Amino acid sequence: MLTTNETKAINHSHSDQLAINTIRTLSMDAVQAANSGHPGTPMAMAPVVYCLWQKFLRFDPADPILANRDRFVLSIGHASMLMYSMLHLTGVKAVNPIYETLGELAITLDDIKTFRQLDSKCPGHPEYRWTSGVETTTGPLGQGVAVSVGMAIADRWMGSYFNRPGFELIDYNVYALCGDGDMMEGVSNGAASLAGHLKLSNLCWIYDSNRITIEGHTELAFSDDAATHFIGYGWNVTRVGDANDLGMVARALQTFQNTSDRPTLIIVDSHIAYGAPNKQDTSVAHGEPLGEDESRATKRNYHWPEDAKFLVPEGVREHCQAGLGQRGGELRNAWMTKFNEYRAQYPQLADRRSA
Ligand SMILES: Cc1ncc(C[n+]2csc(CCOP(=O)(O)OP(=O)(O)O)c2C)c(N)n1
Numbered sequence: 001m002l003t004t005n006e007t008k009a010i011n012h013s014h015s016d017q018l019a020i021n022t023i024r025t026l027s028m029d030a031v032q033a034a035n036s037g038h039p040g041t042p043m044a045m046a047p048v049v050y051c052l053w054q055k056f057l058r059f060d061p062a063d064p065i066l067a068n069r070d071r072f073v074l075s076i077g078h079a080s081m082l083m084y085s086m087l088h089l090t091g092v093k094a095v096n097p098i099y100e101t102l103g104e105l106a107i108t109l110d111d112i113k114t115f116r117q118l119d120s121k122c123p124g125h126p127e128y129r130w131t132s133g134v135e136t137t138t139g140p141l142g143q144g145v146a147v148s149v150g151m152a153i154a155d156r157w158m159g160s161y162f163n164r165p166g167f168e169l170i171d172y173n174v175y176a177l178c179g180d181g182d183m184m185e186g187v188s189n190g191a192a193s194l195a196g197h198l199k200l201s202n203l204c205w206i207y208d209s210n211r212i213t214i215e216g217h218t219e220l221a222f223s224d225d226a227a228t229h230f231i232g233y234g235w236n237v238t239r240v241g242d243a244n245d246l247g248m249v250a251r252a253l254q255t256f257q258n259t260s261d262r263p264t265l266i267i268v269d270s271h272i273a274y275g276a277p278n279k280q281d282t283s284v285a286h287g288e289p290l291g292e293d294e295s296r297a298t299k300r301n302y303h304w305p306e307d308a309k310f311l312v313p314e315g316v317r318e319h320c321q322a323g324l325g326q327r328g329g330e331l332r333n334a335w336m337t338k339f340n341e342y343r344a345q346y347p348q349l350a351d352r353r354s355a
């Protein structure tokens with residue numbers, strides 16, 4: 001007979017899988033409804049982004065502009081449905097462009113249904129100050145990861161300016177999700193070199209190494225050995241051999257958190273359009289809807305109701321909000337308490353803070 005703890009573990013992993021498949025199918029359905037977009041990479045990287053947000057990110061969905069929040073940058077902006085699904089399931093609240101908290105959801109299910117339509121909160125690529133929770137506009141490959149280096153430098157600068165003994169108020173981490181296309185760009189290599197030089201241990205790039213880009217297999221245009229390359233830049237490099245192995249993903253993220261002398265690159269081997277019987281590992285899954293038949297067959301593979309569209313099964317939102325939401329909320333409250341003590345001791349410095 002199973003012990004209570006073992007039962008909990010099984011229930012937990014079932015809830016994790018349900019949330020992951022919800023991200024996948026929301027992404028597939030949104031791209032299909034828009035009749036354009038990029039389903040394959042959200043389907044492949046859903047477990048990795050889910051694990052990061054659910055178990056590691058220090059981010060309160062109810063306060064997405066807290067100064068010390070961890071930053072998440074989707075450098076592969078074309079995989080935007082991955083981010084919109086997470087923002088929806090975790091219940092991230094909207095703020096307006098002048099950073100007054102508004103309170104409604106940043107992304108509703110109806111917003112997801114209008115993916116890629118004019119004025120949608122879910123444009124083809126994430127746009128800063130248009131959709132709350134998006135930390136920077138991404139789309140041109142390489143730009144997102146380069147901006148993430150700037151964010152990590154900003155953390156270091158603000159920490160050295162504001163922190164005082166007993167008040168480590170600024171110590172956030174920056175995570176960026178990138179792909180083969182990012183790695184090909186010169187700007188990302190220049191930024192990685194600077195990050196290594198500055199020993200930015202608050203910076204983690206997660207590289208979706210699916211060996212597929214828009215035009216086909218990477219063999220056509222790209223044969224860098226990213227691990228050797230980044231070790232040469234002074235980064236810590238680790239590898240996750242299977243994007244679906246949540247334990248391995250968690251260990252890699254833990255390795256990042258335990259590394260205090262250099263930035264970390266996590267190379268993830270994934271299968272674009274994971275689970276699609278005819279389109280997995282092909283470049284057609286990069287930038288086209290799967291098609292109704294392929295979509296149904298994929299949902300069958302996920303043990304999902306094949307005719308359901310935009311389905312968020314009962315309990316999935318609650319599960320995500322109990323993970324990221326609860327941890328993020330507690331961290332936020334602890335930070336605010338600390339900040340109020342700091343304000344009493346250093347009123348002038350406290351007044352200089354900004355979002
Ligand atoms: C600088 C730049 N060049 C070209 C493009 C057009 N583009 C969008 S996605 C993509 C391929 C990206 O490949 P990868 O990062 O491997 O993404 P995946 O196909 O694995 O989702 C290209 C060339 C772009 N967005 N930015």
Ligand SMILES: [Mg+2]
Nearest residue numbers: 180210212213
């Ligand atoms: Mg790729």
